[in-house]
Amino acid sequence: xxxxxxxxxxxxxxxxxxxxxxxxxxxxxxxxxxxxxxxxxxxxxxxxxxxxxxxxxxxxxxxxxxxxxxxxxxxxxxxxxxxxxxxxxxxxxxxxxxxxxxxxxxxxxxxxxxxxxxxxxxxxxxxxxxxxxxxxxxxxxxxxxxxxxxxxxxxx
Numbered sequence: 001x002x003x004x005x006x007x008x009x010x011x012x013x014x015x016x017x018x019x020x021x022x023x024x025x026x027x028x029x030x031x032x033x034x035x036x037x038x039x040x041x042x043x044x045x046x047x048x049x050x051x052x053x054x055x056x057x058x059x060x061x062x063x064x065x066x067x068x069x070x071x072x073x074x075x076x077x078x079x080x081x082x083x084x085x086x087x088x089x090x091x092x093x094x095x096x097x098x099x100x101x102x103x104x105x106x107x108x109x110x111x112x113x114x115x116x117x118x119x120x121x122x123x124x125x126x127x128x129x130x131x132x133x134x135x136x137x138x139x140x141x142x143x144x145x146x147x148x149x150x151x152x153x154x155x156x
Contacts, residue, residue: 005054007045007066015073017045017053025053030070035078037121043070081107083128083138086148092155095131102136109136114155126152 006018010026017025025047033042045054059067081102090097098109110131111117118127126138141149 007069009069015045015069017047019054028053029077030073032074032078036127079104079134081134081136083136083144083148085145086151089151089154094155100136107136109134111155117155 004020007028008016008018010016014027015029017028019025027048028045031044031046032039033044040059041057043056043059044052045056047053056062059070062070081100081104083100083102085101087099087101089099094111094113096111098111100107100109109128111128112131116129118129119125120127122140124140124142126141128136128138130136138144138152141152144152
């Protein structure tokens, strides 16, 4: 237990935050401030009503059990498949349907428009938003096979 707060999981699987002032908050959600550029820095525990209850500067500074609880929730919320290969695309105009091989298995992505492909801080890193809201990542386009790069370049 931290001097400032205690975090536990209740019988229903929800996170419960106990603050130093004696208040209890059921169903808190961890939210990263900088999920892409500094994923272990700046994390907020947000209450069921959407307001920030607690700010955490560094995830790695937390006690192991608390950190594990937060990381379990983050993994469940931050499903981000990595594209390993682009098998095919239905059309080189949008919307188009892409057949992919990802680190989570085969997937289908519907790309609404080229603006849904974003370059990140590292210019060879991409984030692609599918029409269903699922986010896909390509950590380094140079690591893709030649065929996948060729298909991708038609949309960049």
